[in-house]
Amino acid sequence: MPARGGEPDLRLEEFGRAVAYMARAAGADWRDPDREPEMMARIRSEERDRIASMGEKYREPADSGRSGEAVYQSVCSHCHETGVAEAPRFGDREDWAELIEEGQHIVTAHGWVGVRAMPARGGHDELSIEEFARAVAHMAKAAGADWQDPSGNATLLGRIRLEEADRRQQLALD
Numbered sequence: 001m002p003a004r005g006g007e008p009d010l011r012l013e014e015f016g017r018a019v020a021y022m023a024r025a026a027g028a029d030w031r032d033p034d035r036e037p038e039m040m041a042r043i044r045s046e047e048r049d050r051i052a053s054m055g056e057k058y059r060e061p062a063d064s065g066r067s068g069e070a071v072y073q074s075v076c077s078h079c080h081e082t083g084v085a086e087a088p089r090f091g092d093r094e095d096w097a098e099l100i101e102e103g104q105h106i107v108t109a110h111g112w113v114g115v116r117a118m119p120a121r122g123g124h125d126e127l128s129i130e131e132f133a134r135a136v137a138h139m140a141k142a143a144g145a146d147w148q149d150p151s152g153n154a155t156l157l158g159r160i161r162l163e164e165a166d167r168r169q170q171l172a173l174d
Helices: 012-025 037-057 068-080 093-102 104-113 129-142 154-171
Strands: none
Touching: 012 037, 068 129, 093 104, 093 129, 104 129, 104 154, 129 154
């Protein structure tokens, strides 16, 4: 199951009530956890432990704030300027048309994990997901897409992360 059931804006209390509701529907005698302070404290403790555990498993650099254009120039242009290994060329509407149709979250997540001849993160582990996503949006916009910088958009970043998890599962990378 994806984090927060795939709803990045869902609060822990709301999620806890939903889980308790489903458990009751299956015959369990569970109360809504947000009505029991001790239970919520245990859940929050488990949440902190899980986040720490996931942080150890998936160490990712923090967003250094580089623009999509800056990341494109330093990382992506090596392949996307000339179309090496069939990389969609920068600004080429025909090369990008099918990708733009797939959607920003899908194209970003697949590139982040690695797709076709492109290695994960374009072979640059120092990139944050935000920097990578900004570069993808920059390239797609140059080909006519109306893609936005996802950095401040929790919903879009959540969709990218969900697609990333699905793609990793498809590729059996986890």
